[in-house]
Amino acid sequence: MARTAEANQRLREAQRVKILESASRVFARLGRAATMADVATEAQVSQGLAYRYFASKEALFQALIEQAMQTNPTGLQSFLEMPGTPGERLALLLSRLVESRCEHPELYQILDQVQNSETTPNNLRALIRKRGQIFLDVMSQLIVEGQATNEIAGGDPAQLVTAIAACLEGLTKLALPHPEQFKKNCPDVGIILRMLKPQVD
Amino acid sequence: MARTAEANQRLREAQRVKILESASRVFARLGRAATMADVATEAQVSQGLAYRYFASKEALFQALIEQAMQTNPTGLQSFLEMPGTPGERLALLLSRLVESRCEHPELYQILDQVQNSETTPNNLRALIRKRGQIFLDVMSQLIVEGQATNEIAGGDPAQLVTAIAACLEGLTKLALPHPEQFKKNCPDVGIILRMLKPQVD
Numbered sequence: 151m152a153r154t155a156e157a158n159q160r161l162r163e164a165q166r167v168k169i170l171e172s173a174s175r176v177f178a179r180l181g182r183a184a185t186m187a188d189v190a191t192e193a194q195v196s197q198g199l200a201y202r203y204f205a206s207k208e209a210l211f212q213a214l215i216e217q218a219m220q221t222n223p224t225g226l227q228s229f230l231e232m233p234g235t236p237g238e239r240l241a242l243l244l245s246r247l248v249e250s251r252c253e254h255p256e257l258y259q260i261l262d263q264v265q266n267s268e269t270t271p272n273n274l275r276a277l278i279r280k281r282g283q284i285f286l287d288v289m290s291q292l293i294v295e296g297q298a299t300n301e302i303a304g305g306d307p308a309q310l311v312t313a314i315a316a317c318l319e320g321l322t323k324l325a326l327p328h329p330e331q332f333k334k335n336c337p338d339v340g341i342i343l344r345m346l347k348p349q350v351d
Numbered sequence: 352m353a354r355t356a357e358a359n360q361r362l363r364e365a366q367r368v369k370i371l372e373s374a375s376r377v378f379a380r381l382g383r384a385a386t387m388a389d390v391a392t393e394a395q396v397s398q399g400l401a402y403r404y405f406a407s408k409e410a411l412f413q414a415l416i417e418q419a420m421q422t423n424p425t426g427l428q429s430f431l432e433m434p435g436t437p438g439e440r441l442a443l444l445l446s447r448l449v450e451s452r453c454e455h456p457e458l459y460q461i462l463d464q465v466q467n468s469e470t471t472p473n474n475l476r477a478l479i480r481k482r483g484q485i486f487l488d489v490m491s492q493l494i495v496e497g498q499a500t501n502e503i504a505g506g507d508p509a510q511l512v513t514a515i516a517a518c519l520e521g522l523t524k525l526a527l528p529h530p531e532q533f534k535k536n537c538p539d540v541g542i543i544l545r546m547l548k549p550q551v552d
Contacts, residue, residue: 308536310538312525315521316517316518317514318517319525321521324517335510341511342546344548
């Protein structure tokens with residue numbers, strides 16, 4: 151009995167993930183004009199089943215956004231406190247972010263669309279903006295700490311943060327037209343990290 | 352007499368530039384919905400005068416695109432042949448591109464909008480696509496040449512090109528919301544060039 155309940159739970163989770171992944175593709179393709187029917191077709195499930203997992207298109211959207219914002223399970227701010235030197239933590243954070251941008255560019259596009267759409271509820275827009283600010287703050291703090299330990303190049307931390315943030319944003323843009331093909335050219339995080347390396351001349 | 356003709360010519364050129372700059376701001380703000388009337392208002396000239404310089408909105412658009420594509424007077428390909436080592440030429444090319452992205456983000460946004468709009472004539476779209484390809488080819492060739500002279504880090508040239516291209520694209524995106532404020536944080540090209548620096552460990 152317990153085993154059947156567990157199996158059912160796993161099946162439900164798998165279906166939820168399948169619907170979310172399909173929604174991510176459909177929203178990326180059609181923007182907010184996408185309907186639950188489009189999502190159900192993409193996921194090869196009935197519309198009724200899709201609604202059993204997500205009460206509305208808005209609920210689906212919100213779930214996608216929450217997924218996009220959880221680059222890692224414990225959140226961006228955990229990188230300020232986890233073990234390791236500032237440089238090591240920055241490298242780990244960036245490798246997660248580069249991978250996420252290259253593997254799921256459509257999620258970031260959705261975040262953008264939601265952020266820029268006039269129909270987005272204000273609280274959702276505020277949530278996305280806040281997430282962007284936390285990202286910049288965490289990066290900035292790790293860079294300043296890394297400059298103190300000589301792991302990170304000197305110079306204006308704001309410029310270093312901007313260079314890294316630009317690179318991440320650009321990856322989404324370049325990946326979107328041909329996501330599968332792009333994965334081949336996705337730069338190794340080591341290349342991007344070189345922007346932060348102290349210079350020995 | 353000759354002097355008056357010259358003075359008139361200078362005045363005409365100044366007015367043309369003023370209308371173009373106004374158009375660039377208006378198109379960036381309103382997209383292709385912008386009208387000649389919007390442009391004339393922004394430039395503080397009469398609509399009739401604006402039409403004397405540009406026969407139609409399409410003509411204005413085309414002029415803006417041509418301006419955006421001329422990152423330098425002699426074109427991207429000249430960087431393959433000018434004097435200097437591959438590393439020096441790459442540094443020069445990138446410093447021009449970073450400056451252009453940070454100073455005129457709206458021009459690049461217009462290129463994007465034109466490229467993605469279904470109403471764009473095919474030849475214009477092809478022109479923009481071709482310019483993008485030339486940029487990637489020139490970067491790629493300079494990187495390969497620079498790897499041969501040990502000025503550029505080893506590794507997959509396609510990944511290096513992608514990292515640089517992503518950074519440039521991202522600069523436009525980050526600059527657009529607050530262009531004036533952004534100029535303070537625009538990364539020095541030296542930071543971006545570090546991605547290409549050979550590593551000594």
